[in-house]
Amino acid sequence: MPTETAPALAIRGLTKTFDRPAVDRLDLTVEAGRFYALLGPNGAGKTTTLRMVAGLVRPDGGSIHVCGVDALADPVAAKRLVAWVSDEPMIYDKLTPLEYLEFVAGLWSLDPAAAQAGAHELIGRLGLGLEANRRCEGLSKGMRQKVALAGALIHEPRLIILDEPLTGLDAAAARVVKDVLLERVRTGASVIMTTHILEVAERMAERIGVIAQGRLVAEGTLDELRGLAGRAGTSLEDIFLELVDAPGLAA
Numbered sequence: 310m311p312t313e314t315a316p317a318l319a320i321r322g323l324t325k326t327f328d329r330p331a332v333d334r335l336d337l338t339v340e341a342g343r344f345y346a347l348l349g350p351n352g353a354g355k356t357t358t359l360r361m362v363a364g365l366v367r368p369d370g371g372s373i374h375v376c377g378v379d380a381l382a383d384p385v386a387a388k389r390l391v392a393w394v395s396d397e398p399m400i401y402d403k404l405t406p407l408e409y410l411e412f413v414a415g416l417w418s419l420d421p422a423a424a425q426a427g428a429h430e431l432i433g434r435l436g437l438g439l440e441a442n443r444r445c446e447g448l449s450k451g452m453r454q455k456v457a458l459a460g461a462l463i464h465e466p467r468l469i470i471l472d473e474p475l476t477g478l479d480a481a482a483a484r485v486v487k488d489v490l491l492e493r494v495r496t497g498a499s500v501i502m503t504t505h506i507l508e509v510a511e512r513m514a515e516r517i518g519v520i521a522q523g524r525l526v527a528e529g530t531l532d533e534l535r536g537l538a539g540r541a542g543t544s545l546e547d548i549f550l551e552l553v554d555a556p557g558l559a560a
């Protein structure tokens with residue numbers, strides 16, 4: 310059973326090797342009710358980590374707990390708590406956004422009336438009202454991304470995992486998505502997202518983790534990271550480049 314007091318995500322010693330280690334004995338904790346950004350250079354292991362949390366890739370070793378639920382021992386229970394949105398949304402082209410949400414709600418066995426109300430609210434909140442009854446195949450990339458997000462949120466997940474969620478969104482759409490995520494955090498959900506847009510991490514995330522070569526090399530609030538990088542008043546971009554260049558500062 311999930312517990313309110315457990316961290317939203319607790320990763321210990323997580324390891325995955327393809328032809329070489331992609332995730333290397335990673336420890337990571339995201340407290341409940343937090344907005345957490347995961348940064349790292351290309352190939353650092355961010356997506357592989359999140360795919361393991363979402364149950365899409367089997368780890369070679371280590372443990373993953375979602376809200377206190379052991380995700381490797383009880384993957385079905387963990388998946389009920391998690392939403393996963395990748396930067397390449399998988400939605401059904403022949404369905405309209407409303408039909409898609411109805412379909413996803415059915416997969417979760419949600420109460421149909423509540424799901425319908427939730428679907429309309431998400432569609433409205435994400436500014437998809439005009440597209441609600443158009444087939445997804447005719448929607449732009451940004452609109453499709455919003456539909457995928459709505460689909461991920463319909464079952465009220467406790468941990469929302471987003472891999473580059475703002476890719477392809479214009480400024481207005483990105484603002485709407487950010488607001489929806491922050492609302493979810495205010496109501497007790499937790500968000501962990503990867504982003505290459507450092508300004509997004511800087512503005513939205515309460516905590517930032519920096520991954521390089523499959524390991525957490527630094528973690529903290531922006532101010533704490535500034536302290537680690539040893540230079541007050543520098544931008545997150547400067548700190549990031551410094552930390553990635555000199556891994557191990559917080560290991």
Ligand SMILES: Nc1ncnc2c1ncn2[C@@H]1O[C@H](COP(=O)(O)OP(=O)(O)OP(=O)(O)O)[C@@H](O)[C@H]1O
Pocket residue numbers: 327328330331349350351352353354355356357358
């Ligand atoms: N299915 C796979 N098969 C083989 N190697 C893989 C696979 N998935 C990831 N990798 C490798 O694992 C390493 C980590 O990749 P990953 O996609 O997790 O990095 P990332 O931090 O998300 O990078 P990016 O910022 O570029 O998305 C890379 O060396 C990548 O080539």
